[in-house]
Amino acid sequence: MTVDEANHANTVGSSWRRVVTLLEQDDRVSPRQRGFVILAQAQGLIGSTLLVAVPNELTREVLQTQVKDALDDALRNVFSDDIRCAIDVDTDLVPIHEEPEPAVELSLANDPSIEQKPQPMLPSTSHEFGRLNPKYVFDTFVIGSSNRFAHAAAVAVAEAPAKAYNPLFIYGDSGLGKTHLLHAIGHYARRLYSGIRVRYVNSEEFTNDFINSIRDDEGASFKTTYRNVDVLLIDDIQFLAGKDRTLEEFFHTFNSLHNNNKQVVITSDQPPKLLAGFEDRMKSRFEWGLLTDIQPPELETRIAILRKKALSEGLSAPDDALEYIASKIASNIRELEGALIRVTAFASLNRQPVDVALAEMVLKDLITDDGAQEITSGQILQQTADYFKLSMEELCSKSRTRTLVTARQIAMYLCRELTDMSLPKIGQELGGRDHTTVIHADRKIRELMAERRVIYNQVTELTNRIKQQQRDS
Numbered sequence: 001m002t003v004d005e006a007n008h009a010n011t012v013g014s015s016w017r018r019v020v021t022l023l024e025q026d027d028r029v030s031p032r033q034r035g036f037v038i039l040a041q042a043q044g045l046i047g048s049t050l051l052v053a054v055p056n057e058l059t060r061e062v063l064q065t066q067v068k069d070a071l072d073d074a075l076r077n078v079f080s081d082d083i084r085c086a087i088d089v090d091t092d093l094v095p096i097h098e099e100p101e102p103a104v105e106l107s108l109a110n111d112p113s114i115e116q117k118p119q120p121m122l123p124s125t126s127h128e129f130g131r132l133n134p135k136y137v138f139d140t141f142v143i144g145s146s147n148r149f150a151h152a153a154a155v156a157v158a159e160a161p162a163k164a165y166n167p168l169f170i171y172g173d174s175g176l177g178k179t180h181l182l183h184a185i186g187h188y189a190r191r192l193y194s195g196i197r198v199r200y201v202n203s204e205e206f207t208n209d210f211i212n213s214i215r216d217d218e219g220a221s222f223k224t225t226y227r228n229v230d231v232l233l234i235d236d237i238q239f240l241a242g243k244d245r246t247l248e249e250f251f252h253t254f255n256s257l258h259n260n261n262k263q264v265v266i267t268s269d270q271p272p273k274l275l276a277g278f279e280d281r282m283k284s285r286f287e288w289g290l291l292t293d294i295q296p297p298e299l300e301t302r303i304a305i306l307r308k309k310a311l312s313e314g315l316s317a318p319d320d321a322l323e324y325i326a327s328k329i330a331s332n333i334r335e336l337e338g339a340l341i342r343v344t345a346f347a348s349l350n351r352q353p354v355d356v357a358l359a360e361m362v363l364k365d366l367i368t369d370d371g372a373q374e375i376t377s378g379q380i381l382q383q384t385a386d387y388f389k390l391s392m393e394e395l396c397s398k399s400r401t402r403t404l405v406t407a408r409q410i411a412m413y414l415c416r417e418l419t420d421m422s423l424p425k426i427g428q429e430l431g432g433r434d435h436t437t438v439i440h441a442d443r444k445i446r447e448l449m450a451e452r453r454v455i456y457n458q459v460t461e462l463t464n465r466i467k468q469q470q471r472d473s
């Protein structure tokens, strides 16, 4: 096809997609570089100049320097002409493939080849890039007696995949750092071994991928996705219970990886022996390597976690207030972080310094009564819908009016803070949204609470209503 033909036939978009596909298959382009390639979008053709937009300077640099040769070849291949590519930065560029709520974080934080600064959230269009949260690295993980062994095992596995312990099985209650350690293994292994193929997956995503592969008759591609890796990190394996075909598939995936000397790391809320709904042959395999648990952190570790968190997020709070918060929330680090966010958000809105009295006042309703029943997503969604005078259908719909988006994001934030539900599960409950949308909502509401009083009040009022309903039930 000549440049003119391409232009007239308005095939720029599809031609560009072919360019991207060629780059994805090109051995000269590393997985990290492919992460940048998929962010680029063709904007049009002027004469023999293809206009391409990218969301930031870093992406432009990667395209113009690191993948230049491969890009030139792919352009020639697709356009069969002496085409020139002009790459412009457009910071408003919205990723295609996604709802305009962005998303997954690419594992750039520990990549020694790039500057260590917060990276933009990137779309999860390809499993190839893993789904590693840049914040979940070993450096940000506080070690205490409750998690020392799990941490040491995780480091050992990242340093010597498939040599130290295989599989590594980490179990413990919700919110104690299992996911954090999984991501940290992925980051560190990637940093140590360039080109290593690390895949992080939540067991619910594994299930969905498997179901979709059956529906789309793409079993082979599913196998390639999960078996052509060097390190498979699978989170919350307990959710596979009772899903017999998926379990069977996971069994084969596990065997294939283990037989080929590839590392598997698994997390669960239970030790293998207590995993209901799993066959014995599966449970015994989980015990082949190393089992390690994570316990709730002791007070000193909780204080250290809060200090580190406050420092990294630029939240100002004196030690005695942090100690107060740590003394009140003992069993779940996610809740501990949530409490710190509430307290600092309230202080920022009221232009007040954080102190113990303020922490006490903000947290009085947040601290769950012992023995109270668990809060369910159903309660949160219903209360949120009632509060915003919406129907449940509206709350979970695709509509993106401002009120609906805010209500939905608050519901996601509260599910994250008040329940043990996984990200995919929360997304599913709220109209089948991707887990990356939940990550975005959670972050957005945290930020908004400190900036907009109305949002802080809405979240606080709703939390109180939900807790009250829980106490009454």
Ligand SMILES: Nc1ncnc2c1ncn2[C@@H]1O[C@H](COP(=O)(O)OP(=O)(O)OP(=O)(O)O)[C@@H](O)[C@H]1O
Binding pocket: 136, 140, 141, 142, 143, 147, 172, 173, 174, 175, 176, 177, 178, 179, 180, 181, 236, 269, 305, 333, 334, 337, 420, 421, 422
């Ligand atoms: N030792 C730690 N140091 C610093 N932060 C921690 C530590 N442990 C947990 N966290 C933080 O607590 C939050 C919850 O941790 P994480 O999601 O890893 O828990 P989890 O055990 O995987 O929970 P779930 O079983 O519900 O998925 C995260 O923000 C994580 O960074």
